Amino acid sequence: xxxxxxxxxxxxxxxxxxxxxxxxxxxxxxxxxxxxxxxxxxxxxxxxxxxxxxxxxxxxxxxxxxxxxxxxxxxxxxxxxxxxxxxxxxxxxxxxxxxxxxxxxxxxxxxxxxxxxxxxxxxxxxxxxxxxxxxxxxxxxxxxxxxxxxxxxxxxxxxxxxxxxxxxxxxxxxxxxxxxxxxxxxxxxxxxxxxxxxxxxxxxxxxxxxxxxxxxxxxxxxxxxxxxxxxxxxxxxxxxxxxxxxxxxxxxxxxxxxxxxxxxxxxxxxxxxxxxxxxxxxxxxxxxxxxxxxxxxxxxxxxxxxxxxxxxxxxxxxxxxxxxxxxxxxxxxxxxxxxxxxxxxxxxxx
Amino acid sequence: xxxxxxxxxxxxxxxxxxxxxxxxxxxxxxxxxxxxxxxxxxxxxxxxxxxxxxxxxxxxxxxxxxxxxxxxxxxxxxxxxxxxxxxxxxxxxxxxxxxxxxxxxxxxxxxxxxxxxxxxxxxxxxxxxxxxxxxxxxxxxxxxxxxxxxxxxxxxxxxxxxxxxxxxxxxxxxxxxxxxxxxxxxxxxxxxxxxxxxxxxxxxxxxxxxxxxxxxxxxxxxxxxxxxxxxxxxxxxxxxxxxxxxxxxxxxxxxxxxxxxxxxxxxxxxxxxxxxxxxxxxxxxxxxxx
Numbered sequence: 001x002x003x004x005x006x007x008x009x010x011x012x013x014x015x016x017x018x019x020x021x022x023x024x025x026x027x028x029x030x031x032x033x034x035x036x037x038x039x040x041x042x043x044x045x046x047x048x049x050x051x052x053x054x055x056x057x058x059x060x061x062x063x064x065x066x067x068x069x070x071x072x073x074x075x076x077x078x079x080x081x082x083x084x085x086x087x088x089x090x091x092x093x094x095x096x097x098x099x100x101x102x103x104x105x106x107x108x109x110x111x112x113x114x115x116x117x118x119x120x121x122x123x124x125x126x127x128x129x130x131x132x133x134x135x136x137x138x139x140x141x142x143x144x145x146x147x148x149x150x151x152x153x154x155x156x157x158x159x160x161x162x163x164x165x166x167x168x169x170x171x172x173x174x175x176x177x178x179x180x181x182x183x184x185x186x187x188x189x190x191x192x193x194x195x196x197x198x199x200x201x202x203x204x205x206x207x208x209x210x211x212x213x214x215x216x217x218x219x220x221x222x223x224x225x226x227x228x229x230x231x232x233x234x235x236x237x238x239x240x241x242x243x244x245x246x247x248x249x250x251x252x253x254x255x256x257x258x259x260x261x262x263x264x265x266x267x268x269x270x271x272x273x274x275x276x277x278x279x280x281x282x283x284x285x286x287x288x289x290x291x292x293x294x295x296x297x298x299x300x301x302x303x304x305x306x307x308x309x310x311x312x313x314x315x316x317x318x319x320x321x322x323x324x325x326x327x328x329x330x331x332x333x334x335x336x337x338x339x340x341x342x343x344x345x346x347x348x349x350x
Numbered sequence: 351x352x353x354x355x356x357x358x359x360x361x362x363x364x365x366x367x368x369x370x371x372x373x374x375x376x377x378x379x380x381x382x383x384x385x386x387x388x389x390x391x392x393x394x395x396x397x398x399x400x401x402x403x404x405x406x407x408x409x410x411x412x413x414x415x416x417x418x419x420x421x422x423x424x425x426x427x428x429x430x431x432x433x434x435x436x437x438x439x440x441x442x443x444x445x446x447x448x449x450x451x452x453x454x455x456x457x458x459x460x461x462x463x464x465x466x467x468x469x470x471x472x473x474x475x476x477x478x479x480x481x482x483x484x485x486x487x488x489x490x491x492x493x494x495x496x497x498x499x500x501x502x503x504x505x506x507x508x509x510x511x512x513x514x515x516x517x518x519x520x521x522x523x524x525x526x527x528x529x530x531x532x533x534x535x536x537x538x539x540x541x542x543x544x545x546x547x548x549x550x551x552x553x554x555x556x557x558x559x560x561x562x563x564x565x566x567x568x569x570x571x572x573x574x575x576x577x578x579x580x581x582x583x584x585x586x587x588x589x590x591x592x593x594x595x596x597x598x599x600x601x602x603x604x605x606x607x608x609x610x611x612x613x614x615x616x617x618x619x620x621x622x623x624x625x626x627x628x629x630x631x632x633x634x635x636x637x638x639x640x
Contacts, residue, residue, distance in 0.1 A: 149515045150536040152475060156550055218508040218519045220530060222471045224552050228532050230508065230517050237510065237517045239534050241473060246553040249574045257477065257536045259514070282540055 005093055005309050006034035008068030010059050010083055011075035012047040013038075014160070015098055018271040019127075020072055021051060023298040030306045031070070037062040059083055063090045070309055073097040081107040088120040093309035096301070098125045099200060101326055108326045112319050121308035121315040123301060124322040128267055129204050130300035133277035133291020137263055138208070140288060141281055147258035148209045151238035153202040156251045157269055159225075159244050179224055187221045188337040194227040195333035198242040202254055203332065204325040205265075209256050210236045213328070219336035229336045240332075260284060268296070359414060359601065360386030361594075364394035367479075368419050368590070371564050375591035382598040390414050392597070397421030397487055402428045405443060409435055415597055416443045418610075422487040426618040433611035440606030444597050445614060449476060449545040450494035451589035451596075452560040454569025458582065461573070462499040462549070462556055468527025470551040472500065477544060479562070480537030485516040486621075488535045493520070493617040495547060496531055499558070500524060503531075506620045520620075563589040 007024060009016050016036075024031045033051040038044035041057050048055035056062050059079075063071060063086050071087040073080055073095065081102040087095045088111075095115075101124045102108040115122045128134060180190040214233040222228055226243035252267040261283045268274035276291040307313045361376055361383045363369055372394060376383050383392070393408040395401055397420045408416045409432070416436070436443045449455065466472070474496065478488045489511070493503050500522050507530075508519040514537035521528050543562035549555060553576065560569040571582040587595075600608060 149513070150517075150534060152534060154473070156548075156555075217510055217517070218532075220519075222530075222550075223469045226471070228471060228519070228530065230510075230519070230532070232510065232512070235512060237512060237515050237534070239517055239532060241471070241532065243471060243550045245470075245550060245555070247551075247555055247574050247576050249555065249579060257515075257538065259480075259537050259539050262477075262538065262540060262542065282542060284540060 003306075003310055004029065005031055005069040005306065006067045007031050007070045007072055008035035008037065008062045008065060009033065009072045009074055010037045010062055010079075011073070011098075012036050012040075012043050013074065014271070016072070016074045017047060019273075019298055020074065020302075021047070022273055023302055025051075026299060027302060027306070031302065034067045035062050035065050060086070063087050063092075069093040070305060071095050077103055081111050084111050084122055085114045088114045088118040088122070091118065092120055094305050095120060095122045096125055096305050097122060100124075100196060100329070101322060103196075105327050105330055108323045112323045115315070115319055121305075122319050122322075123305050123308065124319075124325075125298075125301055126201065126204055126322070126325065127270075127297030127301055128201055128277070129297070129325075130304060131267065131277045131291065131297035132293050132295055132300060133267075133279040134205065134265060134297075135300075136290030137265065137279035137281055140290070141261070141263060144256060144258055144261050144263060144281075145209055147261065148236060148256045149259065150255075150257045151206050151209045151236065152253075152255040152257070153199065153206055153238065153240045154251065154253045154255075155198055155202060155242045156249075157244055158248060158250060159246065160271070180221055184341045188341040190221040190225075191219055191227050191229075191340045192333045192337040194221065194225060194242055195229065195240070195336055196329060198244070199227060199229070199240050199332075200329045201267075201270075202240070203329045204321075205254050206238050206240070207325060207328050210234065210238045211328075213332060213335075216332060216335040216339060219339040221340060227336065229332065231332060273298070358382055358384040359598075360384060360388055360391035362387050362391045362393050364396050364419060366396050368394075368396060371588070371590050372419075375588065375594055378591060379594055379598065383594060392417065394419060402432060405432050406435075409439060409441060409443075412441060413439075415441060415601065417446050417593060417597065418443065419446045420448055420487045420491060421445060421614065422484060422490070423621065424618060426615045429611055429615040429618060433609075433615060436611065437607045442597070442600055442606060442608035443611050444593060444600070444608050445494070445610040446563075446590055446593040447491040447494050448478070448488075448563040448589055449491045449560055450498055451593045452563070452569055453587045453589075453592040454558060454560050454571055454584040455495055455498055456592065457584060458556075458558050458569075458571045459498045461571075461582070462558075463501065465551075465554070465556060465573075466500050466529065466549050467525045467551060468529045470529065470549060470555075472496065472522070472529060472531035473546075473548045473550065474531060474533045475546050476533075476535040477538045477540075477542060478535060479539075479543055480514045485511050485514055485535055485537070489516055489518060489533065490614065490617055492518075492533045492535070492545070492547075493620075494613065495545070496520070496522060497613060497617070499547065500529070500531075500549075503617065503620060504528070506622060509622055509625055511625070561588075566591065 036048035044055040518533040555574040
């Protein structure tokens with residue numbers, strides 16, 4: 001096997017088109033896209049044609065292709081776990097799975113077990129955990145994890161379609177869906193989906209500072225799409241705010257505040273290949289800045305896939321950390337949904 | 351047109367950390383105020399645990415005006431009683447908040463009140479020095495800012511204060527509906543103190559950032575739409591000076607009554623009865639009564 005790995009991508013939607021194909025195009029000395037699968041054959045054919053790959057409408061066909069060394073699972077969330085497992089059992093060199101790895105904790109733990117049994121490394125596409133700015137700050141923040149008191153995660157973005165359309169030249173995408181119905185079940189489902197769909201990007205970072213959630217104090221679904229959740233644990237307060245909107249300005253930040261030090265991270269939006277985050281560490285004696293470099297988290301995660309596939313680095317704790325991240329996110333999302341259901345019911349009688 | 355007093359009002363400066371900042375503000379308003387003492391002097395009260403007792407004492411000796419700096423928790427009934435007494439005596443009692451009294455808040459209030467609608471969310475964060483009054487005072491400051499910008503807060507739906515940090519969720523009636531505001535605050539020893547409030551609406555947003563009261567750095571007031579972002583003019587004036595300027599206008603207009611204490615009492619009434627900060631203050635108050 002050469003050190004240029006053939007990549008097969010399952011699912012040819014906006015994430016594949018706007019994120020993974022441009023990223024792989026920047027790494028021709030490490031990857032070559034050999035196969036694209038989508039259930040919509042014209043889409044599969046069109047996207048495959050752009051990168052000179054063959055196309056298919058069958059995931060099994062792609063996974064069984066000997067020209068595919070690395071499988072990228074970019075299908076709808078509900079298929080992730082089974083397709084990652086199938087790629088592991090097929091003895092691929094590595095698997096990259098878009099987040100989330102699975103929709104339940106049990107499925108995620110089973111995938112981790114299959115990865116260990118087969119020896120096939122699995123990386124989850126949580127790009128911000130690979131972000132150079134974040135990693136630079138993490139290596140330099142000293143005792144911030146012990147002294148932090150407040151964590152503030154804020155993801156306020158224009159609708160995804162704005163960036164997807166720009167990045168993929170897919171025109172006339174449908175406008176955002178109807179507002180969430182004002183009933184307890186709809187609102188609780190909406191907050192769970194928003195936490196697992198949007199907050200999930202920052203939750204691995206939040207977990208660094210607040211690993212043991214003792215209480216979810218507040219949760220609500222924010223119109224037209226978003227969430228507000230406050231959690232506590234170990235004397236630390238974390239506020240998770242997410243909101244998608246119709247104006248132009250993106251603002252994706254993470255703050256960790258201790259009395260004598262603070263961390264502020266500004267991430268670029270997804271899809272746009274706009275380089276890394278800029279992370280700023282401030283203490284009473286200095287302000288240090290990390291990131292702001294051309295390479296982004298997507299490129300770093302694919303580099304990690306290459307290192308794993310080439311056997312340069314062992315799988316190590318990567319996957320277990322990812323599973324633990326997922327468990328963390330699912331528990332918060334479930335507790336938030338329960339709270340919204342209860343609070344909504346109380347609101348009705350107020 | 352700016353109105354000036356025939357002769358400057360005397361001001362008795364506060365003790366403690368605010369002394370220097372108030373003195374600096376006074377120095378920049380020489381036609382309206384000068385430091386001094388006496389029955390006609392304006393009296394400053396710092397908003398520590400005993401501030402209602404200090405105001406009560408000041409009302410018995412001061413005849414001009416009283417300014418309370420960043421008040422912490424007090425029994426709402428006590429504050430209401432003070433408000434009534436001040437009104438009866440025609441002595442304005444004005445509150446000098448670090449955030450809510452910043453001129454950028456005052457300048458932005460009309461635009462905010464007109465724009466904010468129930469859809470979306472309000473987001474308030476503050477980083478504070480924690481000296482003197484602590485997180486409850488910061489929470490009350492945040493509520494006062496929301497009162498000015500959006501409207502009266504109806505309920506505090508969730509509140510947690512943990513040492514020198516706090517989080518809260520409040521509901522504010524607006525435009526025929528109710529909008530949620532999420533409030534967050536933490537103590538810092540760094541110089542980057544200040545507050546920010548954002549309204550994140552479906553098709554536009556408003557953002558307002560103000561520095562700590564110790565600096566006259568300008569606030570930043572922005573209106574974000576699909577077309578771009580507009581930065582509104584603000585001024586280089588800190589909250590202490592803006593409070594003094596407001597007091598000057600109030601006195602020159604001959605107005606005795608000031609609603610600050612009544613509004614504060616309303617906010618104190620919203621603090622959940624079971625909240626530790628409230629019960630601690632109740633115990634203190636009971637002990638004093640005994």
